[in-house]
Amino acid sequence: MYRAVILDLDGTVYIGSQLTPGAREGIETLRKLGFKIMFLTNNSMVSRRMIVNKLEEMGIAVNANEVLNSGAASAIYLKRRMNKAKAFVVGEVGLVEELFIQGHDIVSDYRQAEVVVVGGDRYLTYNKLLDAHRAIIRGALFVATNRDHALMVEDGPVPGAGAVVSYLETSTGVRPIVIGKPEKYIAELALELLNVTPEETVMVGDNVATDLELAKKVGMKGILIRTGLGSDKIPESVTYVNNLLELPKLLLSNP
Template identity: 40%
Template sequence: MSSLQDISAFIIDMDGVLYRGSTMVPGAAEFIAFLREQGKKFLLLTNNSSRTPVQYVEKLARMGIEIDEGRIFTSAQATALYLRQKAKPGTRVYVIGMDGIREALTAEGFVLSEDSKVDFVVVGMDTTVTYEKLKKAALAIRAGAKFIGTNPDKTLPTEEGLVPGNGAILAAIQTATDVEPLIIGKPQKPIFEIALARLQSRPEETAVIGDRLETDILGGLQAGLKTILVLSGATDKDLLESSEVQPDWVFESVKELLERMRGEA
């Protein structure tokens, strides 16, 4: 296995890696500072479509991590870029989701509609999801709208523990329609290709850092990246041992990863 020092660029998840809910994971700020000191390139790549990049900048700043907006890329942005390739501006979309996905879609010229006469149903993380929203989505899909999911994460790491994620919302709609959603975010390869292009980095010199085997690690492996799992979020040792998906490195958190990288520097 190559050394961590051979890695020149990092694609870093946020939920469960840098923070849980509104609480920073110990060592997160120091880890980002170390990457800067070492001249390492990095991009924060999140499957959570609820916030805009600006809102993520503000959230990180409250925790003492200063990040430029350009260093953040979300599944909401990836979804909007995908739809722009498939549909014209003015196309009507029904959205279950929060500011992140709504602003990303409107920025690309899509019209957000509240009725079932739409071409796409786009579903992202929504902490205010209701039966009425699920019903509208199901009716639109049954009427022929294409079903798009920003990300498949079943849970979301918080201070309280793992809570329902977007995958739970998608599952309800899939059950009601018998239609499987097209997933845009991790582990799909295109979002990693966008990240590599933004970093101007090659897969073999890039590592993904994540807390989730089925999105961060699987997606990284499929994209040809090195993979680093941290156990500070959605994955514990029992889940890791029972999984066919295995990362290149495993650390308790970014704090332990930082200690290893400092030792190799």
């Protein structure tokens, strides 16, 4: 019996500033049916606080402990591994906020960096890449929030954190520790926060390569939603819904 639903955000619950069709109603129905919910996204440009504010502005009630993104998961990973790290950040304010919350120090001098944390960055400069490159080849731990090649926004996909990660991986020859989907760490953290097992949990998202692959890796049921990136051809044997309004009925018919 399924007890929890993990929902991707970008392309699943919303695209840019617009909810996907049936998202609000589908989520409300899941809550009425007693499902635990976790909103899980690879988007590290925003913090959990910013995600909560966005969802509430869209009319979706949410608690702060129901949100996890790759930036927060990266900060928690470093907290558990290093306790307090000196981090050089290639990313935006949301990622910096999550690192601060976990007690890490943000450094601007690459020579002081114990770790380089890389996320999506719409204000990326060559000098920032150069400093990150230099920190990594000096021995700083290389942590990637995620490898998403693109992020879905209202007018189509835009380059994601994975593009920046690939640049630095190529220039340094160092493989990063990747935290976000489809790596197991972020899923295991989400399950820990939900206090459920993989067998009790459904992962819903619009990306076969990240959302469904993550579900497969940890033993969760994966469901593709045909919004966002999932509007393309559906692979054989993949369970799918056209929108979140259809999800509760599917879960009730396949307990």
